[in-house]
Amino acid sequence: MTAQLHRRMVLTGLGAAGLTGCATTPSPTPGLIRPTFQPRAFAPLITHPGRISRITVCTRPFRAQGPRIEAETVGDKRVVHNYGHGGSGWSLSWGSAAIVRELALEGGPRQIAVIGCGALGLTSALQLLRAGAQVTIYAAERTPYTRSARATGVWSPDSRIAAEASVSKDFADRWEAMSRRSWQDHHAFLGVDGDPVRFIDQYNLRGGSADTGPVGPAPETGSVGFFRSGTRLNGLAPWFREVSKTEHPFPVESVRCGPVMTFNVAEYARQLTEAFLLEGGRIVQRTFNHPSELATLAEPVVVNCTGYGARALFRDQSVTPVRGQIAWLTPQPEVTYALWYRTINMVPRHDGIVIQANGSSQMVGYGVEDETPDRDEAERALEALAPLFA
Secondary structure, eight states: HHHHHHHHHHHHTTSGGGTTTTEEEEEESOOEEOOOOOOOOOOOOOOGGGEEEEEEEEEEHHHHHTTEEEEEETTTTEEEEEEEOEEEEEEEEHHHHHHHHHHHTTTTTOEEEOOSHHHHHHEEEEEHHHHEEEEEEEEEOOHHHHHHHOOBBOOOOOTTOOOOOOOTTTHHHHHHHHHHHHHHHHHHGGTTOOOOEEEEEEEEOOTTOOOSSSOOOOOSSSSSOOOOTTTTTTTTTTTOOOOOOGOOOOOOSSSEEEEEEEEEHHHHHHHHHHHHHHTTTTEEEOOOGGGGGGGGSOSSSSOOOOGGGHHHHHTTEEEEEEEEEEEEEEOOOOOOOOEETTTTEEETTTTTTEEEOOOOSTTTTTTTOOOOOHHHHHHHHHHHHHHGGO
């Protein structure tokens, strides 16, 4: 083997050290060796309800027409709206912010106010700042206290993003562009200290003696035909594959596994906030109760990223609440995989382990504004997961 070829193999992870402990099988292509999948260590999740450290409830802002990303004139201000992303706020944040940046900079004003400090507010503010604008974020709460901080933290660009029957003809194209742009920009945070973005293997489990159906609250009455992306993002994310019984310890009939993009929301928000401030942005604590109060701002352009708050602030009754609850277990650093079982989502994060019972349909929580935690719901979810680790 030449020195140049050896160096190339090492740099791409194909050197001898990179294959240690990984079985290989012959490939039909002469000279090509491919590693095979190997069983991994599965640290058991501790499902005792005494591990619950908190329960949070998030009101997702669903709009049948999809996110409101458009400009209008309010008094003497040009207001660019960026809200109504359902359960896809973090997932679509960068792509949405790119559109907002162009709308906000039309006509040349470079002094811009951003209302809201959640995922959409932070990414919009950074996009504008890096385009040369002077940007101030006005927010009643810092990110750790916003609804964005109560998100599951999983890449889900089409989670209650719109109603199929209510979207415009070009919505699917615009949604796809936002999704692809966001996917690309999230990758800039992979491998960064604190793991703001990382991939985790998720195991989707079906069947088994304990599987008696979905776990979670009952769906609300009525039905919404939520937007489905179909095959538009095929090839963008890693694939899921069938997993043999020798590759997992779970007492179920079938398992599919694949890497999913996850967000360490607390760290992601901290890094975005720090970058915004270090690059010259300002954050001012302020509460707005009526659009007329925007007239008191010095900036001629206002970007509205208030999420569910836009329903009250701008009297937008097209925003429908969708309740979602997370039970947080104390962190288990040794748990490095995610699960989907009986519609329960388990996602390990540095700030705690997410346990979310999604119920039998996406109508669960639809139209529910109540943010009171339900301890019984959390304990039922843990009880359903317990047999997996018996």
